[in-house]
Amino acid sequence: MTPQDLVIRMLPPFGGWLALASLALPDGSPLRGAAVAAFLAVGPGAALVRVCGPALRARGAEGPAERRDADFAHHSDLLERIMLAVLLSVSAAILLSTVLIAAHALSGDRVLLTLTLLTTLAAFCPALRARPAPGTTPRPTPGTTPPAASGAASGAAPPTRKGSTS
Amino acid sequence: MPGQQVPDTPRADEPPAHDSRTREEPTPHTTREPATGAPATRPARALAAWPAVPLLAALALWGYAVRHTDVSALDDYGLVGALHPTFWVGLAVLTAGFWFTVRDPRRRSRWPLAHVLGLLVMERATQALLYPTPLYAWAWKHDAVVDHLLTSGGLQDADRLGDMAVYDQWPGFFAAQAALVRLLGVDNAAMYMAWWPLVSSVLLLLPLLLIYRTFTTDRRLIWTAVWLFCVANWVGQDYFSPQSVAFALHLGVLAVVLRRYSSRTSGSSGPSGSSASSGSDGPKGLDGPDGRGGVRQGQAVWAVLLSLLVVAVVVSHQLTPGMLVVTLLALALTRRHRDWLPLVTTVVIFLAWCLTAALPFLSAAMPDMIRSVGDVGANVETGYGTTPTGAGAVAMSWAARLLSGSVLLLALAGVLRQRVLRRRAFPLLLLAAAPLPMFVASSYGSEMIFRVLMFMLPGAAFFAAAALLPRVRASAAEAADAADAAARNAERPSGPSRRRFALPSFSPPSPPRLRYGAWLAPLVLLAGTLAFVPSYSGKDRINYFPPREVALVQRLFDQAPDGSLVVAANRNYPLAYEQYWRVDHYWFLDDDRRHVDEIVRDPAGVLARDMAAVDAPARAYFLLTQGQTANSEMNGQLNEAQLRHVRESVAGSPRFERVAENSAGVLYVLKPAS
Structure with a gap:
């Protein structure tokens, strides 16, 4: 795992714990608002997208009919991940709040703490990998991580693997 | 063929570098460094940064206008009558800057993005800065619902809340806002809801851009469509409301379906991909028959993520899931997106919610809903109490109608004119047309016409932008496909109806352009941008x-x-x-x-x-x-x-x-x- 991977992996839970710590600031404080809003808007979704990323990429992406440009496609993939991070975060906040209000247990602290714990849990989860069929050797695409790590690439063809990204 | 890719043959449509029809996304080296690869010189860097000039000038003019606009005595023209003239100058400068920036293929996308964000700030943040209190009685109503959830701590039924119990049956947005109010430590949502139009509009940019980038690499088309969407989206559903978030989630689901559930990429049966997957994303080795396990696992993970988005839509808003269902149905009926999973998932989740949590409201409202099905005339009429009266209200209402009508006419022109694009971006045409049947379903409190317009806009804005830009020419692969199809059809004595779809999609040679034609597109864009203001804030005397x-x-x-x-x-x-x-x-x-x-x-x-x-x-x-x-x-x-x-x-x-x-x-x- 590179330092950059580690930062990407740990940034969402760090944001959550920072948001929790910011609750100690006075009511209505802009710093508190910024920390809470930033985490709720991106944190949980970013953690989920990181966990699901490799498996999601097993499904190809439709692209424009014009000449394919590696940068263009890369930027579209990045945009998709950012969109998913934001919309999944918003969805997570909505769904959790709905469950809590239905259970007569809604509180801001509870929502933030639960999302932070889930985000932290996701940060320690290995990424879901696309699983090749037994006895096959997937062909890695330049610029992408081989789907089943080095074992598959060397012909060992592990039937299943859920492991860390590093 | 699943995963099939078009070979990178030299393109018949590739124009010379000086041709204004150059349509590709510029690669970074075209913008930052000269061909030698040496670092850009200072004059080159200064030249690359010139789009900042109109952007900053527009924002400065806007800032001046905000400081010198008095809203204490609004007339029947709303904010239009009160705005300082520099606001209009700023908007014109911003539009001109955007147009000249976006049409330069050497510019990077950050400049059009900066201009669009500038537009959103001028459009959606002006009222938040000018008015000391939040706009819209409906926004205040939603604040009251949030307050109710905070006070009661739970959901209540119609016995205690009467008609307002409907909000407790779609509580998603309000429950999340209740939590946010507590976390921010503010008294109520009114403390921040004036800024919600800006927040929700920026949120829409993410799925909107992704949708457009699925069908074209042409930067001009992508950003002009985004610009047109922003200026034509005057309907005002961006305020503090469940639909503002549900609409973004709706577009997010559609972006995923359009991009990841195409038969060209999913491994399911479908037409041979004349345009295949984007190439950078994912291990293509798994798309073939030797990697079904990975594809299936990917499908399962995508299904889970889509379900999360859909559930959030379903628990938040009544109408948006219906719009999502009709749009997904329209897509699923085409060969290109014949994957029923997103549609079935959405229908199952929607029905599950309607038959459980939302059943009390629906069982009470069902007789009226059934009566309104098919009564198109009643569903689109405005009724007593919604007829603009007085010179100001009538003028503002007509500005909004003209703006929407113009964008829809432009979209029609784009569809008719851009034959290649019509085929490439056919799913966007479906996105624009799919909400129309909802006229038959319900009046939605005399608002259905506005809601349908809003849900049509993402698709319509794309083709409206296409009408303002040069004609797209077919790629070599498309031309070859079309020629093959034409040849096959020529062998058959069958009717002309098939032939219509098989015509080669070469564009005819363009006639020499008239000089004034070059100015028509930016003028249309400017007129639309200026017309947004009366459409959106022309009734502020009512809303403030x-x-x-x-x-x-x-x-x-x-x-x-x-x-x-x-x-x-x-x-x-x-x-x-x-x-x-x-x-x-x-x-x-x-x-x-x-x-x-x-x-x-x-x-x-x-x-x-x-x-x-x-x-x-x-x-x-x-x-x-x-x-x-x-x-x-x-x-x-x-x-x-x-x-x-x-x-x-x-x-x-x-x-x-x-x-x-x-x-x-x-x-x-x-x-x-x-």
């Missing part, structure tokens, strides 16, 4: 409630005992639904016309009779504010003179006692019967 009006209504709720009744002309005032779980309302202009006429004939007598049923210690209040007067007058109900007559009658009646009065309105209470 000055602080003294808020204070007057707040005084009412500060003293009203439980079970009290508030009588007002209509619901267009701040805090209209404040504490709705303990204070009841009667808005007499919502009543039968004959009863309204009775009130006009003898206001104090009829109102006192209507209010007499309130038992002590509850009280019955009469509230008349400037927001109610503006709404009634500008929507063709009672005019100012008639409402003044009502007010004077109540003031002169011994049955009423004045509680409070200021320049924004009056508050009376009915004296207990002796």
Whole structure:
């Protein structure tokens, strides 16, 4: 795992714990608002997208009919991940709040703490990998991580693997 | 063929570098460094940064306008009549800067993005800065719902809340806002909801850009479509409301389906991909028959993520899931997106919610809903109380109609003119057309026409932008496919209907362009951008409630005992639904016309009779504010003179006692019967 991977992996839970710590600031404080809003808007979704990323990429992406440009496609993939991070975060906040209000247990602290714990849990989860069929050797695409790590690439063809990204 | 890719043959459509029809996304080296790869020189860097000039100039003009606009006395033209002229100059400079930036293929996408963000700030943040209180009675109503959830701590039914129980059956947005209010440590959502239009509009950019980038690499087309979407989206569903978030989630689901559930990429059966997957994303080795396990796992993970988005839509808003279903159905009926999983998932989740949590509301509303199915005339008519009245209201209403009509006509022109694009981006055409059948389904409180327009916009804006840009020519692969198809059809004696779809998609040689033609597109863009302001904020006399009006209504709720009744002309005032779980309302202009006429004939007598049923210690209040007067007058109900007559009658009646009065309105209470 590179330092950059580690930062990407740990940034969402760090944001959550920072948001929790910011609750100690006075009511209505802009710093508190910024920390809470930033985490709720991106944190949980970013953690989920990181966990699901490799498996999601097993499904190809439709692209424009014009000449394919590696940068263009890369930027579209990045945009998709950012969109998913934001919309999944918003969805997570909505769904959790709905469950809590239905259970007569809604509180801001509870929502933030639960999302932070889930985000932290996701940060320690290995990424879901696309699983090749037994006895096959997937062909890695330049610029992408081989789907089943080095074992598959060397012909060992592990039937299943859920492991860390590093 | 699944995963098939078009070989990178030299393109027949690739124009010379000087051709204005160059359509590809510029690679970074074209913008930052000269061909030698040496670092860009200072003059080159300065030249690359020139788009900052119009952007900063526009923002400076906007800032000046905001500081010098007085909204204390709005007329029937709303904010349009009050804005400082530099606002319009700023908007024109921004539009011109955007146009000249986006059409330069060497510019990076960050500049069009910066201009679009500048546009959103000028469009959606101006009111937040100008008005000291949040706009829209509906936004205040939603704040009251959030307050209710915070007060009650749970969901309640119609026995306790009456008609307002509907919000407890779609509580997603409100519950999340209740949590946010607590986390921010503010008193209520009114503290930040003035900024919601800007937040929700920026949120839309993410799925919108992804959708457009699925069908073209042409930067001009992508960003002009985004710009047109922003200026044509005047309908005003960006305020503090469930639909503002649900619409973004709806577009997010569609972006995923369009990009990841195409038969060209999913491994399912489908047409041979004349345009295949984007190439960078994912291990293509798994798309073939030797990697089905990985593909299936990927499908399962995508299904889970899509379900999360869909559930969030379903628990938040009534109409958006219906729009999502009809759009997914339209896509699933095409060969290109014949994957039923997103549609079935959405339908199952939607039905599950409707048959459980939302059943009380739906069972009560079902007879009316069934009656309105197929009654298109009634579903699109506006009805009493929604007819713009007065020169200002009529002019603003026509500006909005012209703006929407122009964008839809432009979209039609784009569809007819851009044959290649029509085929490449056919799913976007479906996105624009799919909401139309909802006219048949329901009137949605006389709002269906506006909602349908909003849901059509993502697709319509794309083709409207295409109408403003040079014609797209077919790629070599498309031309070859079309030629093959034409040859096959030529061998058949079958009808011309098939032939229509198989015509080679080469564009005919363009005639020499007229000089003024080059200016037509930016002028249309500018006209649309300027027309947004009257369409969006031309009715601010209705939607803005000055602080003294808020204070007057707040005084009412500060003293009203439980079970009290508030009588007002209509619901267009701040805090209209404040504490709705303990204070009841009667808005007499919502009543039968004959009863309204009775009130006009003898206001104090009829109102006192209507209010007499309130038992002590509850009280019955009469509230008349400037927001109610503006709404009634500008929507063709009672005019100012008639409402003044009502007010004077109540003031002169011994049955009423004045509680409070200021320049924004009056508050009376009915004296207990002796």
